[in-house]
Amino acid sequence: MRFNTSYSRRSPISSYFQATMSQSLNFSISSSRSPNSTITSQSHSKPYVSTFNFRFPAKLLRKSISASCSGPDSSSSSPVLLSDNGGAAAVASEYNWSSSIEVDAVTEAELKENGFRSTRRTKLICTIGPATCGFEQLEALAVGGMNVARINMCHGTRDWHRMVIERVRRLNEEKGYAVAVMMDTEGSEIHMGDLGGAPSAKAEDGEIWTFSVRALDSPRPERTINVNYDGFAEDVKVGDELLVDGGMVRFEVIEKIGPDVKCQCTDPGLLLPRANLTFWRDGSLVRESNAMLPTISSKDWLDIDFGITENVDFIAISFVKSAEVINHLKSYIKARSRDGDVAVIAKIESIDSLQNLEEIIQASDGVMVARGDLGAQIPLEQVPSAQQKIVQLCRELNKPVIVASQLLESMIEYPTPTRAEVADVSEAVRQRADALMLSSESAMGQFPEKALTVLRSVSLRIERWWREEKRYEAMELPVIASSFVDGISEEICNSAAEMANNLEVDALFVYTKAGHMASLLSRCRPDCPIFAFTTTTSVRRRLNLQWGLIPFRLNFSDDMESNLNRTFSLLKSRGMIKSGDLVIAVSDMLQSIQVVSGALS
Ligand SMILES: Nc1ncnc2c1ncn2[C@@H]1O[C@H](COP(=O)(O)OP(=O)(O)O)[C@@H](O)[C@H]1O
Ligand SMILES: C=C(OP(=O)(O)O)C(=O)O
Numbered sequence: 001m002r003f004n005t006s007y008s009r010r011s012p013i014s015s016y017f018q019a020t021m022s023q024s025l026n027f028s029i030s031s032s033r034s035p036n037s038t039i040t041s042q043s044h045s046k047p048y049v050s051t052f053n054f055r056f057p058a059k060l061l062r063k064s065i066s067a068s069c070s071g072p073d074s075s076s077s078s079p080v081l082l083s084d085n086g087g088a089a090a091v092a093s094e095y096n097w098s099s100s101i102e103v104d105a106v107t108e109a110e111l112k113e114n115g116f117r118s119t120r121r122t123k124l125i126c127t128i129g130p131a132t133c134g135f136e137q138l139e140a141l142a143v144g145g146m147n148v149a150r151i152n153m154c155h156g157t158r159d160w161h162r163m164v165i166e167r168v169r170r171l172n173e174e175k176g177y178a179v180a181v182m183m184d185t186e187g188s189e190i191h192m193g194d195l196g197g198a199p200s201a202k203a204e205d206g207e208i209w210t211f212s213v214r215a216l217d218s219p220r221p222e223r224t225i226n227v228n229y230d231g232f233a234e235d236v237k238v239g240d241e242l243l244v245d246g247g248m249v250r251f252e253v254i255e256k257i258g259p260d261v262k263c264q265c266t267d268p269g270l271l272l273p274r275a276n277l278t279f280w281r282d283g284s285l286v287r288e289s290n291a292m293l294p295t296i297s298s299k300d301w302l303d304i305d306f307g308i309t310e311n312v313d314f315i316a317i318s319f320v321k322s323a324e325v326i327n328h329l330k331s332y333i334k335a336r337s338r339d340g341d342v343a344v345i346a347k348i349e350s351i352d353s354l355q356n357l358e359e360i361i362q363a364s365d366g367v368m369v370a371r372g373d374l375g376a377q378i379p380l381e382q383v384p385s386a387q388q389k390i391v392q393l394c395r396e397l398n399k400p401v402i403v404a405s406q407l408l409e410s411m412i413e414y415p416t417p418t419r420a421e422v423a424d425v426s427e428a429v430r431q432r433a434d435a436l437m438l439s440s441e442s443a444m445g446q447f448p449e450k451a452l453t454v455l456r457s458v459s460l461r462i463e464r465w466w467r468e469e470k471r472y473e474a475m476e477l478p479v480i481a482s483s484f485v486d487g488i489s490e491e492i493c494n495s496a497a498e499m500a501n502n503l504e505v506d507a508l509f510v511y512t513k514a515g516h517m518a519s520l521l522s523r524c525r526p527d528c529p530i531f532a533f534t535t536t537t538s539v540r541r542r543l544n545l546q547w548g549l550i551p552f553r554l555n556f557s558d559d560m561e562s563n564l565n566r567t568f569s570l571l572k573s574r575g576m577i578k579s580g581d582l583v584i585a586v587s588d589m590l591q592s593i594q595v596v597s598g599a600l601s
């Protein structure tokens with residue numbers, strides 16, 4: 001009671017709003033064990049839950065708030081900066097950030113046109129390659145819903161990667177997007193050379209090809225392929241099966257002559273530059289061969305230094321075998337990076353990574369189900385159950401999870417997906433993975449934007465279908481907090497998400513500095529979207545990988561009432577929130593849950 005009364009008196013905008021209390025209840029989740037965890041409003045010694053209604057006097061509101069949008073028009077290409085200081089922004093960099101909300105025009109349009117409920121929850125990652133590296137192409141992907149741009153250090157030069165990163169940054173700065181950059185390491189896999197500049201080579205049934213560890217003269221001798229791993233010729237045996245890209249092309253080893261391994265093609269197909277190689281003996285993968293190779297090669301370390309210097313948001317590590325390598329990399333990043341905020345994604349794509357799955361997930365900041373190589377290391381029919389298990393474990397442990405590779409493989413060449421591909425995408429969405437990833441489809445395919453559109457529309461449709469039919473079975477989420485204070489945050493988020501579902505609110509708001517509470521809310525996979533307000537652009541970008549989060553950059557204070565009022569005003573003045581929308585708000589600083597109903601008088 002006291003809170004609500006003092007609220008309406010203390011509130012800096014109380015002259016604009018009459019806070020009429022409809023209900024109020026206080027409950028305690030504080031403990032003498034942990035004085036720091038007892039974060040309260042001034043008039044309370046305990047965290048609180050309060051419910052109240054706002055009445056917005058429209059005239060005053062419009063007078064006090066002016067929204068501005070930089071650029072000559074507010075079409076989909078301009079950034080949206082919501083201001084309450086009346087200042088007009090010409091460009092983002094000149095803008096007075098302290099009084100604005102940063103959100104991109106695509107999100108704004110989606111919210112306005114479709115309302116909160118129908119915003120997309122599943123995040124989308126595009127691998128950038130020759131088909132998508134132009135500024136306009138990148139912009140088209142951002143407009144199409146790309147949340148993260150991935151660059152694969154297996155391909156391209158460092159200058160090329162730098163150029164892509166710069167373009168994504170420019171897109172964010174000029175157009176208000178929060179597209180994150182993920183750098184993916186090459187890793188110590190065995191792969192073919194680059195085919196001497198040829199885009200591909202056709203291997204026909206019965207042909208004899210030579211796989212050699214020698215440095216090859218150019219031009220490359222006919223039907224000869226370079227292999228990057230020196231131990232290859234020693235490790236293979238006559239009779240072994242050699243699989244290119246997990247079985248896209250198959251050979252049988254028929255003879256070994258020094259550094260050269262002669263192979264006969266048994267399954268014809270197209271050889272692509274730097275394609276991955278595995279070899280199998282008596283029906284199982286031969287693992288000893290590259291087991292001795294380091295997970296992070298010397299070239300990878302140089303790429304990692306490059307990623308840290310370029311301030312990428314995520315570094316994805318290929319062929320992770322244990323948690324140790326992740327811990328090692330994380331401490332390396334912490335020592336080197338300006339603010340230690342490069343997140344590490346563990347790629348699960350080997351037998352070792354499946355064997356040490358839980359400890360790897362625990363150690364990392366996120367996980368990728370890298371089905372391409374995984375399907376070359378375990379029988380294909382085991383990939384779906386591995387995916388399901390990894391997705392579930394990641395959610396339990398609160399780590400974002402990406403489902404990757406061959407989601408829409410046929411769209412490399414064709415403008416429409418197969419029915420089977422749509423079913424595969426649907427299944428990943430139904431599992432409620434955080435993100436879906438395009439590889440060749442966007443890097444070098446003929447229809448990158450169409451492929452992204454398919455991911456977007458299938459995600460939206462499946463999410464809505466399952467939500468409306470209430471078919472999601474509630475998932476038992478284990479307690480993950482490692483301290484009592486963290487336990488409070490976790491309980492608050494679990495309760496807020498449950499309240500949001502029960503009350504059918506329109507959105508959850510979370511004010512979060514490091515993003516922790518936002519991820520805890522995302523973990524609950526609530527029915528409504530989560531607006532995550534955070535103070536830095538880097539956290540905003542990183543949150544863009546996580547399920548259901550709509551990240552905004554906003555400077556906020558420790559005064560939750562004024563934060564809420566300002567946010568409501570800014571969003572409202574822009575038409576992104578309607579009168580009568582019901583919101584539940586939680587925050588990192590004030591461990592509280594508030595239910596807010598904005599009703600225009
Ligand atoms: N930077 C790049 N330069 C040229 N081609 C690229 C680049 N990035 C990706 N590609 C192409 O896109 C394909 C798919 O990308 P990806 O799945 O990341 O790699 P891979 O197939 O090696 O696992 C690659 O095989 C390659 O042909
Ligand atoms: C995503 C994967 O890794 P990469 O494309 O780097 O081989 C994969 O193997 O599925």
Ligand SMILES: [K+]
Binds near residue numbers: 185187
């Ligand atoms: K890679």
Ligand SMILES: [Mg+2]
Binds near residue numbers: 318349372373
């Ligand atoms: Mg791989």
